[in-house]
Amino acid sequence: MPYDRLVQVGRVAYVAFGPETGKLCCITNIIDQTRVLVDGPSSHVSRQALNIKSLHLTKYILKFLPGARSKTVKKLWDSHDIKKNGKNPVDFDRYKLVNAKQAFNRIVNHEYNRLKKKNKVQLAKKTKKVKPRKFVAKSQRIANKFKIFAAAPAAGKKK
């Protein structure tokens, strides 16, 4: 799958490690391959350099020039009203989604089971009975294969 979330100026990211864990911030400038200058005036993240590895990129991008001031970032952040999604366990939207999914699954399962029961007899006939195989020692299996039998059957199951 091609990469659609890129480290770029304006990308909103979630801080996964470090002192600012759990907060959202915005990439304002890229320092080098491993670090970015990050700012989150509305989310209590002071302007600082963070390692890219400590960030999880989100799908949101704000549009501003690299190195934009905190004031600009704050204005754009507030106007887009970015907030964390699905973090609140009693989030109403998530609850609705879960309920809808449950209802759907219930209907599907009910129908499936009904059909299964109807065809239970036919199903039984079609299914091959598979029994677990009896354990036979390897030496015995070889002996059986080549029809080699030891002097006495008692000595058959060696090892």
Add this chain to the structure above:
Amino acid sequence: MKAKGNLREYRIIGRKLPSAALKTPPLYEMHIYAPDEVQAKSRFWFFLRQLKRVKKSAGEIVECKVVNERKPLTVKNFGIWLRYDSRSGTHNMYREYRDLTRALAVTQCYRDMGAKHRARPSTIQIMKIKRLPAKECRRPHVTQFHDSKIKFPMVNKATKRLHHPRFTTSRPHTYF
């Protein structure tokens, strides 16, 4: 010197002690990059002894102050001229780094020299550090970031949580 942690920039002014022969000795100022004040002063005397005829026992430090970066929240390009001892000789070098402050750039330099040339901090002497505008930068690893529309993906990010859980049936999520 042990380049522990992040280095700080110190502005140190020292002079020879006044004597009957020399009532007002000249002041010498140096900018030293060191982890703390003690090591900064030590380095100051090391350099001053090399350059001027004054020893710590015959001199005094007039000022030792931390120099803070004017704008620590803007990304800058720094060119660093340095001199270091390799196993078979001593060489000059010019290196470029992209960082927020001079002190952080010098810290990066020490780490980089240790990594790429196995140079220990005691053998490295920072001769000059200069903030460069983008067009004066020569090194490709710095100029590649001089693009206002730069963007790149986070490729195969190895997760830190290697042991949570240690054994699992699903592969870790490396795409963020």
